[in-house]
Amino acid sequence: MGAQARSLTAVEDCARRVAERHNVSEIRIPALERLELFQHSSGETSDIVEKQMYSFVDRDEAETTIALRPEGTPGVVRAYIEAGLDRSDPEQRFYYVGPMFRRERPQKGRFRQFSQFGVEIFGRPDPATDAELMLMVDELRRELGLELMFEINSLGDAECRPRYRHAVLEYGRAHLGELCEDCRHRLERNPLRLLDCKIDVKLAEAAPKSRDYLCDNCRAHFATVRELLTDAGVPHAVNPRLVRGLDYYTRTTFEVTSTAVGAQSAVAAGGRYDGLVESLGGAAVAGTGFAIGVDRLALALDAAHFASRADAALAALGDAAMRRAMTLAAEMRAAGLRVELLSPGRGLKALMRRADKIGARYAVIIGDNELASATVALRDLKTSTQSEVAQADLIAALSAAGANRRA
Ligand code: ATP
Ligand code: MG
Secondary structure, eight states: OHHHHHHHHHHHHHHHHHHHHTTOEEOOOOSEEEHHHHHHHTOTTSHIIIIIOOEEEOSSTTOOEEEEOSOSHHHHHHHHHHTTHHHHOOOEEEEEEEEEEOOOOOBTTBOSEEEEEEEEEESOOSHHHHHHHHHHHHHHHHHHTOOOEEEEEEOOOTTTHHHHHHHHHHHHHHTGGGSOHHHHHHTTTOGGGGGGOSSOHHHHHHSOOGGGTOOHHHHHHHHHHHHHHHHTTOOEEEOTTOOOSSTTOEEEEEEEEOSTTTTOOEEEEEEEOTTHHHHTTSOSOOEEEEEEEHHHHHHHHHHHHHHOOOSEEEEEOSHHHHHHHHHHHHHHHHTTOOEEEOOSSSOHHHHHHHHHHTTOSEEEEEOHHHHHHTEEEEEETTTTEEEEEEGGGHHHHHHHTTTTSOO
């Protein structure tokens, strides 16, 4: 509705622009797929498949079981293979956006129908691709004006992941009595899930770490991803428990969180899934991707806007000053400043109370004297100091003072 719809659209539009800049093209995938697709890709022991899928038996002759898609990746991979691209032209870059469906307990930031924006890049085994995916999320974050945290991990590949899996399995068996019901139940089939268990937190923290099991190639790949992120100025932390809920990840996994959206803080997640195309019947082609929770980013965006403060309050004393203040305000806004032109006809004291209330960093005051000398009084509302500035120099003075750097 209204403002909420606008925030969702703003996030989706911004994500499209970022993806297009990276030469990623849109793919439209259906909301209905065969249930098996998700069982074979997301994995039988993932939460999505075990508990969260909406599915029904169709009344066709074969009584096909259909599912409402809980995520986008499997449908993109299916379409990619069906079009024969895995063999004819494997290097492809796609994005999708649209509704996903999961049986969840609805709460703030967690819905049974929600929107995801996702990118999938095929045929690129190099670490630059893993880093580029995170750069896209970082660009989106910047354009939306949000603070986000990046966490990354590496799960190893076909060579070293089985060794790691075995170590976690042995660890789980040794602590069987202490595991929660879910972890115990899926331990033999998917021991890694123990690592991101929200109940057995202590056990998960003490579990074997994937970085101690990586083969040389995976170690080098992970080091390069981290270097590239550092070079690009994307701060990130290594989280050895980041395994993701889906079964298909290899090497890099990442998750992006926001502190602005409350308990449901994960706003995006992704990584590398080099075995997925082959396991769904295609050629052995590398794959990487991420999905953004559009609803959660929109919530973060709204929270950021709600918390944001004016850069400057413009106070005009008298009608003539008001006319000049209008043009000054327009110039300041054109320079990217967030400016409120205060209601005229009030005394300075009332004006400053309003400036305080909207959390303005600066007050720009213009009366008859200032009008005559083509100056303004510039008051720093944090330090309560005031100086006289020429009207022509106002924008330079405000940017020198960092008025447009939002905290
Ligand atoms: P969570 O741990 O919050 O359940 P997830 O691991 O199930 O997330 P993914 O499958 O990785 O999530 O989906 C990617 C993103 O989609 C998440 O980071 C989140 O922002 C968003 N998302 C997932 N489930 C929901 C939901 N039920 N409602 C709204 N957004 C969701
Ligand atoms: Mg989930």
